[in-house]
Amino acid sequence: MGEEKGKIESFREWVVEHKLRAVGTLWASGIVGSMAYNWSQPNMKTSVKIIHARLHAQALTLAALAGAAVVEYYDHKSGAKTERVAKFLDLNDNQHKN
Numbered sequence: 001m002g003e004e005k006g007k008i009e010s011f012r013e014w015v016v017e018h019k020l021r022a023v024g025t026l027w028a029s030g031i032v033g034s035m036a037y038n039w040s041q042p043n044m045k046t047s048v049k050i051i052h053a054r055l056h057a058q059a060l061t062l063a064a065l066a067g068a069a070v071v072e073y074y075d076h077k078s079g080a081k082t083e084r085v086a087k088f089l090d091l092n093d094n095q096h097k098n
Contacts, residue, residue: 026064030057
């Protein structure tokens with residue numbers, strides 16, 4: 001059980017560090033998955049299939065952005081973001097002094 005918490009925590013940290021990459025990847029996989037599903041439906045025009053794929057991916061992206069906002073809120077409340085920003089600013093100060 002402790003090992004799974006480590007995996008979840010490491011995944012959460014990766015998402016915090018790479019929010020836009022995570023949302024972009026989710027959007028791209030949503031487009032691909034929706035296109036694959038829509039192409040199996042023979043009674044639709046190609047333009048309708050593309051529009052449906054875009055709408056599905058857009059809904060998935062909005063859900064991902066909401067999830068990123070929840071993670072950001074959690075980090076703000078827990079103080080984890082403050083520590084990360086302090087480390088970043090301290091690192092920049094040390095580079096400028098050298």
